[in-house]
Amino acid sequence: SIKIELKPEQLPRWDGDWDTAVQYFFEIQEIAALGGNIPRHMGFWLWKNLETGSAVANWYANLTANVKDHMRSHFTHFVSVIQQYFLGQEWQQYIQLKYEQQRFRQRGHDQETPHQFIMRRILYTQMLLQVPPDSREEVYYITSKNPVSWASLLLRDSIRDTATLQLRARELESALIDAWSRSSGAPSKVITQENLLSHLQRVGVQTNASASSGPRRFRSYNSSRGGSNVTANLVETAEELNTSDFQEELQMEDLPNDDTIIHQAFSTMKRQPPPSRRGPFPFSKCDHVSTTLGKRPTWPCRACGSQNHWDKECPMYDRFLQQVKSAKWVAKEDVEEDDHIYTQVYRALPLEKEGPHQEAPGREQDTERTAEEILFSSYSASCDYPAPEPPREESVPIKVPKHKRTAPGQAALGTSVLSMQGRIGSLTEALIDLRLDSGADVSLVSKDYLETLKCKIPIRQGIKMKLWQLTDKNACLEGYVNLPLYVESVDGSILQTEIEAYVVPDMSVDILLGEDYQQAYEMTIKRSLEDGTRVSYRHSPAEIKATAVGRTKDFERLHHTHFSQASYVRAKEHRRSQARRQRKRRKFGEEKRTIRAAEDALISPNSVVSLKVEGYFEEDKDWLVEKSLLANADDSFFAVPNILFSSTYPVIPIMNPTEQPRYVRKGEAVGRITDPEGYLDTPTSLE
Numbered sequence: 001s002i003k004i005e006l007k008p009e010q011l012p013r014w015d016g017d018w019d020t021a022v023q024y025f026f027e028i029q030e031i032a033a034l035g036g037n038i039p040r041h042m043g044f045w046l047w048k049n050l051e052t053g054s055a056v057a058n059w060y061a062n063l064t065a066n067v068k069d070h071m072r073s074h075f076t077h078f079v080s081v082i083q084q085y086f087l088g089q090e091w092q093q094y095i096q097l098k099y100e101q102q103r104f105r106q107r108g109h110d111q112e113t114p115h116q117f118i119m120r121r122i123l124y125t126q127m128l129l130q131v132p133p134d135s136r137e138e139v140y141y142i143t144s145k146n147p148v149s150w151a152s153l154l155l156r157d158s159i160r161d162t163a164t165l166q167l168r169a170r171e172l173e174s175a176l177i178d179a180w181s182r183s184s185g186a187p188s189k190v191i192t193q194e195n196l197l198s199h200l201q202r203v204g205v206q207t208n209a210s211a212s213s214g215p216r217r218f219r220s221y222n223s224s225r226g227g228s229n230v231t232a233n234l235v236e237t238a239e240e241l242n243t244s245d246f247q248e249e250l251q252m253e254d255l256p257n258d259d260t261i262i263h264q265a266f267s268t269m270k271r272q273p274p275p276s277r278r279g280p281f282p283f284s285k286c287d288h289v290s291t292t293l294g295k296r297p298t299w300p301c302r303a304c305g306s307q308n309h310w311d312k313e314c315p316m317y318d319r320f321l322q323q324v325k326s327a328k329w330v331a332k333e334d335v336e337e338d339d340h341i342y343t344q345v346y347r348a349l350p351l352e353k354e355g356p357h358q359e360a361p362g363r364e365q366d367t368e369r370t371a372e373e374i375l376f377s378s379y380s381a382s383c384d385y386p387a388p389e390p391p392r393e394e395s396v397p398i399k400v401p402k403h404k405r406t407a408p409g410q411a412a413l414g415t416s417v418l419s420m421q422g423r424i425g426s427l428t429e430a431l432i433d434l435r436l437d438s439g440a441d442v443s444l445v446s447k448d449y450l451e452t453l454k455c456k457i458p459i460r461q462g463i464k465m466k467l468w469q470l471t472d473k474n475a476c477l478e479g480y481v482n483l484p485l486y487v488e489s490v491d492g493s494i495l496q497t498e499i500e501a502y503v504v505p506d507m508s509v510d511i512l513l514g515e516d517y518q519q520a521y522e523m524t525i526k527r528s529l530e531d532g533t534r535v536s537y538r539h540s541p542a543e544i545k546a547t548a549v550g551r552t553k554d555f556e557r558l559h560h561t562h563f564s565q566a567s568y569v570r571a572k573e574h575r576r577s578q579a580r581r582q583r584k585r586r587k588f589g590e591e592k593r594t595i596r597a598a599e600d601a602l603i604s605p606n607s608v609v610s611l612k613v614e615g616y617f618e619e620d621k622d623w624l625v626e627k628s629l630l631a632n633a634d635d636s637f638f639a640v641p642n643i644l645f646s647s648t649y650p651v652i653p654i655m656n657p658t659e660q661p662r663y664v665r666k667g668e669a670v671g672r673i674t675d676p677e678g679y680l681d682t683p684t685s686l687e
Contacts (some may be wrong), residue, residue: 006031006034006038006042008045008048008049009049011028011031011042011045011046011048011049012024012027012028012031012049013049013050013051014049014050014051014054014056015050015051015054015055015056016050016051016054016055016056016057016059016086018087018091018094018095021087021091021095022095022123022124022127022128023123025079025127026123026126026127028042028046028075028079032075039074039075039076039530040073040074040075040530042075043071043072043073043074043075043076043077043078044072044073046071046075046078047060047068047071047072047078056082056086059086067081074530074531095124095128096128098124099124099125099128102117102120102121102124102145103145103147104117104145104146104147104180105117105180113169113173113177114150114169114172114173114176114177115166115169115170115173117169118142118165118166118169119166121142121143121145122142122162122166125138125141125142126138129141132398133162134161134162134163135161135398136159136160136161138161138162139156139159139160139161139162139165140156142162142165143156143159143165147179147180147183147184148183149179149180149182149183150176150179150180152179153168153172153175153176153179154168154169154172154176273298273299273300274299276302277299277300277301277302277305279300279305280305281300281301281302281303281304281305282303282320283303283304283316283319283320284304285304285305285306286301286304286306286308286309286314286315286316287306287308289306289308289309289313289314289315290308290309291308291309291310291313292313293310293346296308296309297309297310297342297345297346299342301314301317302317302320303316303317303319303320304316310346311342311346312346403529404529416547416548416549417435417437417549418435418436418525418533418535418546419433419434419435419436419546419547419548419549420433420434420436420487420535420544420545420546420547421433421434421487421488421547422434422485422486422487422488423485423486423487424445424453424483424484424485424486424510424511425453425454425455425457425483425484426454426455426484426486427486427494428454429453429454432449432510432511433509433510433547433549433550434485434487434511434513435509435511435512435513435549436513436518436523436525436535437512437513437514437515438514438515438518439515440512440514440515441514441515441516442502442514442515442516443499443500443501443502443511443512443513443514443516443517444501444502444503444504444507444511444512444514445481445483445501445502445503445504445507445510445511445512446503446504446507446508446509446510446511447478447503447504447505447506447507448505448506448507449507449510449511450481450503457481457482457483458481459478459479459480459481459503460479460480460481460482461479462477462479462480462502464476464477477502477503477504478502478503478504478505479502479503480500480501480502480503481500481501481503482498482499482500483498483499483501484496484497484498485497485498485499487544488544489542489543489544490534490542490543490544490545491542491543493542495537495540495542495544497517497521497537499513499517500516500517521537521538521539522537522538522539523535523536523537523538524536524537524538525546526543532545532546533545533546534546592616593615593616593672593673593674594615594669594671594672594673595613595614595615595625595650595652595669595670595671595672595673596613596614596615596666596667596668596669596670597611597612597613597614597664597665597666597667597668597670598611598612598613598614598650598666599611599612599666600663600664600665600666601654601663601664602661602662602663603638603654603655603656603661603662603663603664604656604661605656605658605659605660605661606656606657606658606659607655607656608653608654608655608656609653609654609656610651610652610653611651611652611653611654611664611670612650612651613650613651613652613670613671614650615650615673617647617650619647620646620647620648621646621647622644622645622646622647622676623644623645623646623647623673623674623675623676624642624643624644624673624674624675624676624679624680625640625642625643625644625645625652625671625672625673625674626642626671626672626674627639627640627641627642628640628671628672630654630669630670630671632662636658636660636662637657638654638655638656638662638664638670639654639655639657640652640653640654640655640670640671641653641655644676652670652671654670
């Protein structure tokens, strides 16, 4: 088998850069997937590969010893502390937005291939989204930012996993690049008189244009009117959208003078608004500002959410664009046709003045908002309207791998019920097991245990209940008590909670924390075979270590079950037991008389050495070594004479009668000792 070893210098290096953090965490995760002791030990060495002099290295050097010990204990602790305390929430929003803005051959990736784009999507999807790996759901999210022109080449329904997706991207590389190049050409970006009908048909509008009765007049641009320059924007495709595009406005050709086409374009806006116009909005509604056009928009304003005016007429629209650009954030993208239609309808509607563009008297000034607030509100808007769930294939079960392997029939061996240790009533009470029982909808406490508390707690009258599954169905509860609970967290802090528990007579355990208590504090269980089970409360960052429960007082009442066996079975077991005991006595009896070499010794040819030995020298007395010949592997031997030695100086001579030098290794048996008082003859008298 291959021995899994890893040198510290083989671990990934990092300089604290935001853009390379995802790749750094991905490499750590891949190394940890090798298994064995690597996930636990690699956390001790990851800090060594932080670039010297970088921001993250200086940050790590200034951490306390306790935090460093926590980070070194496991690689997951190392990664989580960096994400929470070095990168922070701002980095998480930055990476999420960067993931949402990924496009094929976007700025900074001008020469990437379709396969490289798919690999970039896979990396971020696996690190940011909690979807089953190598599944249809993962393929759905990876391909959600594909160019529209790839839909006919990379058929999402025919791709079952990410491996197949990568294969298709490599095989169809030339076709994908060609389709993207043709679809992203300049003529498709600008809406003109020639392609307006095709754009309307792409969004499902039936265009039956009739000849107009005559030329009609469109409103002219009023340069004295405040607001942004009313010129048509150059509409970027989804692949080229970035933050600076909000400021780029180019002149477009005039629309055709056809009332039917304008009416059909306006009717498309009567359906559900696109994601960027569903809210929440960064500014409060400016309903006091009414449009100067003939019709009000059916979609709300992107800046304030009002339906009384168009985007360019909103007094907050310029601030909205400025804040979004300063925060380096791109608003949630819409379908390309939606932006086209909205812009063209706004430009083509005839001018029907309903009054000057004035603000209502007494209007309060909006408070200035920072770029971080705009970023947070816009990011919240994107989270409130997530992408639709991918289609799920029916009757395709997903097999979940098992992390713990046990012998057949021994799945429950070594497993304890979920429990934590704590004190009830006060901090002076004894520690007891607080069992977390999610199978009970009500918390219960033993009446016998309640009477042992130093501080007596009165029992209050509660609702009438009977326990049909825990005790005898005729046993009624004796009211309820409000008990303070004190538990110690992993970091040593004491957490205090309160429980409402009903009193049960003759209950075998002290207390059961039911589902009512767990829901009241929104308790969370985190199980790990490596780190152990941890219990936590939602509104407390501290974690509590779960412990195995001890034996209850009823355990002493257990006794062995009486059963009978046939006589021949008992006789056979008796003989086996006798033979087993005899082998054990013989084995340990011989071992007790054996002495072994205490060190290595080289014996020259035809010479004798004094060898230190070790054995079971129970008393400080003399011992006799019987003469013997110690055989070697090549039919040669060592000679040990009869000799007396003292247990205070256990040294015996060993002779090598051969013509070659021989080694006596430490631990080799070199003889057997005997008590000389019982072995040698002794005179009975002085004569």
